Amino acid sequence: MSKLVASIREAIEKCELRDGMTISFHHHMRNGDYVLNMVLEEIAKMGIKNLTVNASSIFDIHEPIIGHIQNGVVTGLECNYMGAKVGKAISEGVLEKPVIFRSHGGRASDMEKGTSVIDVAFIAAPTADDMGNCTGKLGPSACGSIGYAFADAMNAKKVVVVTDNLVPYPLVGFSIPEVYVDYVVTVDQIGNPAGIVSGTTKITRDPVGLRMANYTAQVIEASGLLRDGFSFQTGAGGATLATAQYVKEKMLAKGIKGSYGMGGITGYMVDMLNEGCFQALLDVQCFDLKAVESIRTNPKHMEVSATQYAGVSGKSAGVDNLDVVLLGATQVDLDFNVNVHTDSNGYIMGGSGGHCDTAAGAKLAIIIAPLTRARLPLVVDRCLCISTPGKTVDVVVTQRGIAVNTKYGKNAELKEKLKAAKLPVVEIEDLKQKAEELAGVPKPVQLGQKVVANVLYRDGTLLDVIHAVR
Amino acid sequence: MSKLVASIREAIEKCELRDGMTISFHHHMRNGDYVLNMVLEEIAKMGIKNLTVNASSIFDIHEPIIGHIQNGVVTGLECNYMGAKVGKAISEGVLEKPVIFRSHGGRASDMEKGTSVIDVAFIAAPTADDMGNCTGKLGPSACGSIGYAFADAMNAKKVVVVTDNLVPYPLVGFSIPEVYVDYVVTVDQIGNPAGIVSGTTKITRDPVGLRMANYTAQVIEASGLLRDGFSFQTGAGGATLATAQYVKEKMLAKGIKGSYGMGGITGYMVDMLNEGCFQALLDVQCFDLKAVESIRTNPKHMEVSATQYAGVSGKSAGVDNLDVVLLGATQVDLDFNVNVHTDSNGYIMGGSGGHCDTAAGAKLAIIIAPLTRARLPLVVDRCLCISTPGKTVDVVVTQRGIAVNTKYGKNAELKEKLKAAKLPVVEIEDLKQKAEELAGVPKPVQLGQKVVANVLYRDGTLLDVIHAVR
Numbered sequence: 001m002s003k004l005v006a007s008i009r010e011a012i013e014k015c016e017l018r019d020g021m022t023i024s025f026h027h028h029m030r031n032g033d034y035v036l037n038m039v040l041e042e043i044a045k046m047g048i049k050n051l052t053v054n055a056s057s058i059f060d061i062h063e064p065i066i067g068h069i070q071n072g073v074v075t076g077l078e079c080n081y082m083g084a085k086v087g088k089a090i091s092e093g094v095l096e097k098p099v100i101f102r103s104h105g106g107r108a109s110d111m112e113k114g115t116s117v118i119d120v121a122f123i124a125a126p127t128a129d130d131m132g133n134c135t136g137k138l139g140p141s142a143c144g145s146i147g148y149a150f151a152d153a154m155n156a157k158k159v160v161v162v163t164d165n166l167v168p169y170p171l172v173g174f175s176i177p178e179v180y181v182d183y184v185v186t187v188d189q190i191g192n193p194a195g196i197v198s199g200t201t202k203i204t205r206d207p208v209g210l211r212m213a214n215y216t217a218q219v220i221e222a223s224g225l226l227r228d229g230f231s232f233q234t235g236a237g238g239a240t241l242a243t244a245q246y247v248k249e250k251m252l253a254k255g256i257k258g259s260y261g262m263g264g265i266t267g268y269m270v271d272m273l274n275e276g277c278f279q280a281l282l283d284v285q286c287f288d289l290k291a292v293e294s295i296r297t298n299p300k301h302m303e304v305s306a307t308q309y310a311g312v313s314g315k316s317a318g319v320d321n322l323d324v325v326l327l328g329a330t331q332v333d334l335d336f337n338v339n340v341h342t343d344s345n346g347y348i349m350g351g352s353g354g355h356c357d358t359a360a361g362a363k364l365a366i367i368i369a370p371l372t373r374a375r376l377p378l379v380v381d382r383c384l385c386i387s388t389p390g391k392t393v394d395v396v397v398t399q400r401g402i403a404v405n406t407k408y409g410k411n412a413e414l415k416e417k418l419k420a421a422k423l424p425v426v427e428i429e430d431l432k433q434k435a436e437e438l439a440g441v442p443k444p445v446q447l448g449q450k451v452v453a454n455v456l457y458r459d460g461t462l463l464d465v466i467h468a469v470r
Numbered sequence: 471m472s473k474l475v476a477s478i479r480e481a482i483e484k485c486e487l488r489d490g491m492t493i494s495f496h497h498h499m500r501n502g503d504y505v506l507n508m509v510l511e512e513i514a515k516m517g518i519k520n521l522t523v524n525a526s527s528i529f530d531i532h533e534p535i536i537g538h539i540q541n542g543v544v545t546g547l548e549c550n551y552m553g554a555k556v557g558k559a560i561s562e563g564v565l566e567k568p569v570i571f572r573s574h575g576g577r578a579s580d581m582e583k584g585t586s587v588i589d590v591a592f593i594a595a596p597t598a599d600d601m602g603n604c605t606g607k608l609g610p611s612a613c614g615s616i617g618y619a620f621a622d623a624m625n626a627k628k629v630v631v632v633t634d635n636l637v638p639y640p641l642v643g644f645s646i647p648e649v650y651v652d653y654v655v656t657v658d659q660i661g662n663p664a665g666i667v668s669g670t671t672k673i674t675r676d677p678v679g680l681r682m683a684n685y686t687a688q689v690i691e692a693s694g695l696l697r698d699g700f701s702f703q704t705g706a707g708g709a710t711l712a713t714a715q716y717v718k719e720k721m722l723a724k725g726i727k728g729s730y731g732m733g734g735i736t737g738y739m740v741d742m743l744n745e746g747c748f749q750a751l752l753d754v755q756c757f758d759l760k761a762v763e764s765i766r767t768n769p770k771h772m773e774v775s776a777t778q779y780a781g782v783s784g785k786s787a788g789v790d791n792l793d794v795v796l797l798g799a800t801q802v803d804l805d806f807n808v809n810v811h812t813d814s815n816g817y818i819m820g821g822s823g824g825h826c827d828t829a830a831g832a833k834l835a836i837i838i839a840p841l842t843r844a845r846l847p848l849v850v851d852r853c854l855c856i857s858t859p860g861k862t863v864d865v866v867v868t869q870r871g872i873a874v875n876t877k878y879g880k881n882a883e884l885k886e887k888l889k890a891a892k893l894p895v896v897e898i899e900d901l902k903q904k905a906e907e908l909a910g911v912p913k914p915v916q917l918g919q920k921v922v923a924n925v926l927y928r929d930g931t932l933l934d935v936i937h938a939v940r
Contacts, residue, residue, distance in 0.1 A: 001790045131786050159785070168699070169791060170730050170750050172770050179777050179784025229638070260640050280640050300642050307649050314649025315629070316601050320471045321639060 002130040003184045008042045008162065011183045012120070015158040017043070019050045021119035022076070024156060026149035027057035028124070028136055028285050031083075032195020035124040035162050037064050038187065044073045052076030054118060056107060056148040056306075057351070060085040061195065069095050078116070080104050080351050087348030090452050093468045099348075099453040101341060101466075104284065105310030105317065105357035106458035108151035112313040115460055121156035123149050123176065124190045128163040132181025133174035136286075137296040137303075139165030141190050144286030144295045145265075146175055150305035153180040164190045175303055197288045203245055203268070204238030208399045212368050213242035215423060216326065216397045221250055222421035223364050223414055225323040230258035232278075233325040233358055236266050236287045239368050240326040244268050251277045262309065262318050263325075263354060265301070270294040273301060282318045284309040284354075310357035312459055319354075319361025327355055329369045329396075331383045334428055336390030336405040338367055339383035341455060344376040346447050346469050352387050357458050359392040364414075371398040376442055377435030379428060384445060385455060386464040400434050401426035446470050472600040473654045478512045478632065481653045482590070485628040487513070489520045491589035492546070494626060496619035497527035498594065498606055498755050501553075502665020505594040505632050507534050508657065514543045522546030524588060526577060526618040526776075527821070530555040531665065539565050548586070550574050550821050557818030560922050563938045569818075569923040571811060571936075574754065575780030575787065575827035576928035578621035582783040585930055591626035593619050593646065594660045598633040602651025603644035606756075607766040607773075609635030611660050614756030614765045615735075616645055620775035623650040634660045645773055667758045673715055673738070674708030678869045682838050683712035685893060686796065686867045691720055692891035693834050693884060695793045700728035702748075703795040703828055706736050706757045709838050710796040714738050721747045732779065732788050733795075733824060735771070740764040743771060752788045754779040754824075780827035782929055789824075789831025797825055799839045799866075801853045804898055806860030806875040808837055809853035811925060814846040816917050816939045822857050827928050829862040834884075841868040846912055847905030849898060854915060855925060856934040870904050871896035916940050 005011045017023065023043075025036045036055060041064070043051065049072050053065065060083040068074040069089070078100040082090065090099055102110060110116035125134035126141045136146035141164055153159050153176045161176075161184045170178075204210060216239075220226050232247065234240045245268065251258060252275060261269040262282040267290030273281050274294075281301045286292045295301045307314045319325075330350070331339035338359075340350045359365040369378050378398065391408040401424045404415040418425050426434075436442075448468035457463040475481045487493070493513075495506045506525060511534070513521065519542050523535065530553040538544040539559070548570040552560065560569055572580060580586035595604035596611045606616035611634055623629050623646045631646075631654045640648075674680060686709075690696050702717065704710040715738065721728060722745060731739040732752040737760030743751050744764075751771045756762045765771045777784045800820070801809035808829075810820045829835040839848050848868065861878040871894045874885040888895050896904075906912075918938035927933040 001786065003786070131791065168729065168749065170752060170772070170788070172750050172772065174772075177774070177778045177784075178786045179775075179781070182785055259638065279638065280642050282640060302640070302642065302644075304647070305649070308647045311649070314647075315652055316471065316473070316648045318640070321601065 003132055003181060004130045005183050005185050008039055008185055009046065011160045011185045012042060012046065014183055015120045015160065017048060017120050019048055022052040022054055022117060024118045024121040024152045025055040026146060026152060027055060028143040028146050028148065029191035030196045031059040031061045032192035033061060033124060034189060034191045035122060036062050039122050040065060040068050040073065044068055044071065049073055050075045052078065054078040057081035058086050059083045062086060066094060080107050081353045082348055082351050084349035091347045091469045093450055093452060098451045101351050101453055101455045103352040103357045103458045104148065104306050104354040105312060106456055106460060108306035109311040109313035110460050111151045111155040112307065118152060118156035120158045120160060121152035123153060123159060123161045125161045125163040126190065127165045127167055127171060128161045128184055129167055129169040129171040130184055131169050131178040132161045132184050133171040133178045134161050134163065135171065135173055135175040137173060141193050142292050143193065143196055144292035145283040145303040147284035147304050147309060148306045150176060151307060158182045160185060162187055162190055164188060193289065196286065202238060203241045208370055209239040210242055211399045212239045212397050213246055215402055216243040216366055216368055217246035217250060218421060218423055219366060219395055219397060219402060219418060220247055220324050222417045222423065225364055226250060226256060228257050230256060231260045231321060231323045232258065233263040233322055235326060235328060236264060237328050241266065241268050243326055248272050248277055262322065265291040267291055282309065310354050319358050322358060322362040324364045324366065325358040325362040327359060327365060327367050329367045331380050332367060332378055332396050333380050333383045334432065336393040336407060336428065337383045337386045338388040338393055339385045340387040341385040341466060346384050346445050348453065348466060356388040359388045360458065365392060365394045367393060367396045369398060371400050371431065371435045372439040375439045377432065377439050379432035379435050385466050387455065396428065398431055401431055403428040403431050473602055473651060474600045475653050475655050478509055478655055479516065481630045481655045482512060482516065484653055485590045485630065487518060487590050489518055492522040492524055492587060494588040494591040494622045495525040496616065496622060497525060498613040498616050498618065499661035500666045501529040501531045502662035503531060503594060504659060504661045505592060506532050509592050510535060510538050510543065514538055514541065519543055520545045522548065524548040527551035528556050529553045532556060536564060550577055551823045552818055552821050554819040561817045561939045563920055563922060568921045571821050571923055571925045573822040573827045573928045574618065574776050574824040575782060576926055576930060578776035579781040579783035580930050581621045581625040582777065588622060588626035590628045590630060591622035593623060593629060593631045595631045595633040596660065597635040597637055597641060598631045598654055599637055599639040599641040600654055601639050601648040602631045602654050603641040603648045604631050604633065605641065605643055605645040607643060611663050612762050613663065613666055614762035615753040615773040617754035617774050617779060618776045620646060621777060628652045630655060632657055632660055634658060663759065666756065672708060673711045678840055679709040680712055681869045682709045682867050683716055685872055686713040686836055686838055687716035687720065688891060688893055689836060689865055689867060689872060689888060690717055690794055692887045692893065695834055696720060696726060698727050700726060701730045701791060701793045702728065703733040703792060705796060705798060706734060707798050711736065711738050713796055718742050718747055732792065735761040737761055752779065780824050789828050792828060792832040794834045794836065795828040795832040796836050796838055797829060799837045799848065801850050802837060802848055802866050803850050803853045804902065806863040806877060806898065807853045807856045808858040808863055809855045810857040811855040811936060816854050816915050818923065818936060826858040829858045830928065835862060835864045837863060837866045839868060841870050841901065841905045842909040845909045847902065847909050849902035849905050855936050857925065866898065868901055871901055873898040873901050
């Protein structure tokens with residue numbers, strides 16, 4: 001018995017993919033992924049139309065999807081993150097139906113709850129056997145964790161594993177077991193591992209970034225959470241990585257033994273694991289090749305599914321026990337709502353990913369962002385898009401001051417602790433004023449009537465909408 | 471956040487267990503398991519009645535369940551295997567409702583299909599953290615694989631992890647993730663690991679057993695299946711282990727590189743892995759402590775769920791690619807049906823386990839059994855219970871001859887191959903006659919009218935019933 005088929009086309013045919021169905025993809029190959037484009041190209045050739053694509057993230061490499069939208073092959077798009085290239089086209093109205101944005105936890109949970117139905121899932125698998133057991137840890141295109149693909153595999157009606165490294169059955173060290181897989185197809189290359197590395201996985205050398213990082217590390221220390229058992233998530237931005245570096249130094253200096261690091265994992269978190277700052281890493285995706293190497297070789301570096309990372313459909317998730325998460329923002333408003341979906345001009349260039357999931361779960365959710373970007377202020381009256389509700393955000397750190405969110409009946413004690421630590425605590429309104437002093441009061445952004453995206457919260461409810469640019 | 475509760479009673483209360491519900495247990499602690507008895511004792515004290523117990527297997531250590539049946543605490547019993555002590559009581563009619571017997575694959579699949587609904591699952595976990603991540607590989611009561619517990623964890627409405635080795639969150643090397651677990655409770659001891667070792671995990675020295683093993687190894691060789699890529703399951707019986715030894719010698723002598731060994735795993739299969747006969751083991755339960763040590767330390771020795779091992783609800787299972795399985799029997803009838811549920815007098819003392827699953831999946835399902843037991847013949851006109859349908863059985867090996875099953879339009883070629891290898895091929899009717907020459911023609915067994923058990927096939931359909939003894 002074997003599930004091997006000769007081509008992507010044969011897999012699509014055997015899955016009986018038809019007009020109007022929904023197909024899904026995961027994004028662990030990140031900007032190096034070839035599978036989404038390959039599959040859509042084949043589908044286009046086959047004349048199938050009116051598909052919805054649910055991809056955990058859309059990167060710039062997926063720009064060809066714009067053509068498929070224009071040709072009617074793709075008429076629905078759902079994702080947790082969208083890079084600027086496709087984002088621009090969406091913001092300009094290329095797609096008739098609104099995009100559905102979810103969070104990483106929400107996407108998996110909506111599949112598990114049955115509110116997001118996938119007809120055919122395509123799993124880009126760096127190594128697989130002919131029955132569909134597969135892993136991201138091995139093979140020439142190794143990407144490490146394939147945590148976002150678990151929900152697709154477990155819930156889609158049909159599942160196709162696409163691999164460029166077929167090994168004899170049974171694959172030793174499978175992540176996704178054969179029980180979920182219908183067909184296996186081999187291709188020359190599922191992607192370019194060099195594209196896994198996001199553009200922002202180096203510690204910043206910019207003095208503004210370093211100052212923010214320094215403040216943030218002090219906020220964490222002053223909060224009292226930096227003690228044995230500390231759990232921590234960073235993103236891959238330069239300032240958050242610099243913060244991680246400072247936090248590591250504090251932990252090592254004081255002999256603090258943390259519990260776990262989580263999230264998209266970078267080599268910096270791997271260093272913290274190896275230097276004893278954490279007992280484990282919970283890894284839903286690898287942000288660089290050092291993380292890929294670590295998850296392959298270190299049992300303490302564990303792959304987790306999106307549900308286990310951040311979902312609401314399971315009985316708990318890693319985010320529920322998180323102490324501190326460091327997050328970015330393009331805009332923060334006076335209610336501490338955060339926008340990570342659009343830039344300040346309203347163009348889509350991001351998405352929640354795990355932003356709102358971790359903010360909701362963490363004891364201390366810290367936004368780190370420079371006070372202005374491209375001469376536009378960070379802090380505004382009302383975000384163009386609410387990606388993460390203000391009530392789940394605790395602190396905003398900028399290079400010119402730190403605002404503690406006491407607007408929802410919490411964090412009064414934290415605010416006093418930060419003041420006592422002589423940190424530059426200000427009000428969010430002060431940050432807005434400072435930003436406007438630097439950058440001027442921005443002209444109100446004029447957006448179109450058309451709704452180009454619906455932003456769902458992690459529980460599946462509508463959080464906000466995104467309007468077309470004019 | 472923590473899921474830790476103070477006692478089994480508190481866990482039961484929080485799960486809102488009520489009269490008439492169904493609770494489940496897995497059997498990896500085998501005859502050393504304390505958890506089933508502990509939980510039932512607490513439930514009895516709480517005055518809850520009329521429960522159905524779905525335990526993957528019932529061993530002699532679970533004898534106290536008889537008292538709970540007599541007291542009305544337990545009024546339904548479902549399992550895949552039942553040891554002789556409880557089996558005797560059931561055969562004598564202690565339980566009003568028929569027991570439901572399933573196979574290991576069928577039990578998991580019935581849960582996944584929703585035809586077997588579990589209200590509260592109790593997972594005996596040799597190591598766990600306070601959020602319910604757990605494993606059988608670590609801890610003082612390590613049992614290795616907990617593959618049968620996956621379906622319970624994933625499908626029960628409420629899941630309680632019972633452990634005697636609580637470790638800091640997050641447990642490194644979890645098997646079952648926290649997403650499925652509601653409560654965690656610690657007890658002094660979940661069981662006695664010495665009880666994991668089944669009574670029959672030593673190679674036989676009995677000349678009859680050795681002769682059968684020798685024949686069986688020759689059958690495997692003559693079948694042509696003993697080539698590179700060979701996959702193999704043995705049980706833990708003395709003659710099957712001796713066969714494994716002979717097969718190993720043949721593989722090593724010829725330099726044959728097998729694919730996988732599967733099943734309940736013994737130290738003998740571990741040796742075969744370590745000596746290069748297999749590239750991997752797929753382990754749904756460990757039969758001895760050498761297997762426990764191996765699954766903890768050797769990545770090639772992999773834990774699989776019951777669904778991945780033998781289910782019909784997944785898109786494939788390990789049994790689907792199995793070349794050869796060695797199985798036992800208490801009775802074989804002239805249609806090659808096999809009984810492993812009752813002895814020749816009709817007393818329940820076993821069950822399918824993976825018997826019918828592997829027979830259905832394997833290319834070559836071999837029954838190994840002595841021609842007589844306790845002066846009763848193996849081969850009978852009609853089995854007292856059909857545990858495995860004859861159409862899935864290929865060969866019956868006894869010390870006095872080998873019967874090839876050609877009754878269902880298959881195995882003609884195999885029969886010729888065995889004859890060409892000068893093996894003592896006879897008809898099943900010949901085996902019956904020889905057995906009766908040795909043991910005499912048995913008196914027909916007189917059973918009662920009452921049905922004490924329904925035997926379900928792996929697909930959930932009724933395969934046979936078991937009548938009470940008189």
